[in-house]
């Protein structure tokens with residue numbers, strides 16, 4: 015039934031050196047193959063453009079294999095099953111999974127692929143934002159890993175972004191004092207006015223010393239919990255203000271994705287404060303994603319959690335939309351509308 019359908023894919027042509035350039039990718043049109051045994055065909059409606067994609071473009075060992083040259087770029091998508099040779103997926107079902115940036119994906123469902131009930135969501139795209147991987151990253155990172163308590167100060171970097179804005183709100187719901195670092199006065203105002211942070215720090219135009227000074231002012235009682243999304247000089251400046259037994263989770267290091275690793279200089283602060291640094295991947299909690307999505311949907315419906323989406327139209331816009339993540343010009347979860 016699929017043999018006369020054409021697919022358009024966003025394909026990796028060459029591995030980026032530093033910041034990706036447009037010629038690292040191409041759009042490719044190919045026929046949609048019929049699904050084999052154990053496979054389904056998904057018509058992808060939306061793709062999630064995530065900073066993590068940048069890491070998958072490098073030929074380096076990581077938690078997922080690199081995207082092969084000539085293959086469509088990997089991304090989380092939501093879409094509708096068009097054809098299925100798998101009993102638990104029926105044509106017409108909405109599904110979410112780790113697929114590729116393309117109109118149609120022919121895949122054997124893995125652990126990441128599951129049906130989604132769009133009647134539970136304010137919009138289908140919520141499964142790529144608040145109720146999807148970024149919301150779940152914040153949910154499990156805050157409630158299962160960090161567990162902030164009243165009286166504690168939590169600092170989050172990349173605070174106005176998809177993950178950071180939810181981390182701050184979820185930590186506030188647990189009673190912590192929340193401070194965010196973000197780029198620009200508009201984003202900092204949004205941290206306070208829309209997401210309810212206690213204080214905001216604009217990192218733009220500040221060197222490590224100036225940033226450290228601003229963090230010290232915003233965190234007069236020091237920092238108990240660090241939710242790190244950015245790395246680089248911001249993490250170094252943050253470490254100068256951690257309290258004894260502080261806990262730091264490394265969720266992302268976006269400032270280092272397009273350059274050689276920065277090389278954190280203030281690790282001595284971890285030592286003298288007997289602090290803990292822990293790496294964190296949301297995939298640690300993959301078997302609890304439906305539970306997390308339901309809990310987030312409940313908070314959204316009660317008006318206790320707000321989220322923002324930045325939706326760009328069309329697969330032809332993929333490169334420009336992806337680059338917004340590194341320019342900081344996305345205003346909320348970056349999503350690509352494919353169909």
Ligand SMILES: NC(=O)c1ccc[n+]([C@@H]2O[C@H](COP(=O)([O-])OP(=O)(O)OC[C@H]3O[C@@H](n4cnc5c(N)ncnc54)[C@H](OP(=O)(O)O)[C@@H]3O)[C@@H](O)[C@H]2O)c1
Pocket residue numbers: 064065066147148151172173174175176177178195196197198201243244264265266267268269270294295296297338339340341342343344346347348
């Ligand atoms: N561990 C996990 O399982 C997991 C899952 C999802 C995401 N993450 C990580 O979480 C972080 C945030 O992801 P997201 O999806 O929520 O993206 P996002 O925050 O919505 O968008 C990326 C933001 O990062 C900031 N940024 C980009 N380059 C920067 C630089 N050189 N220095 C400082 N800030 C920079 C920009 O905000 P400003 O305007 O404020 O600069 C930009 O808007 C990323 O590091 C990502 O890799 C981790």
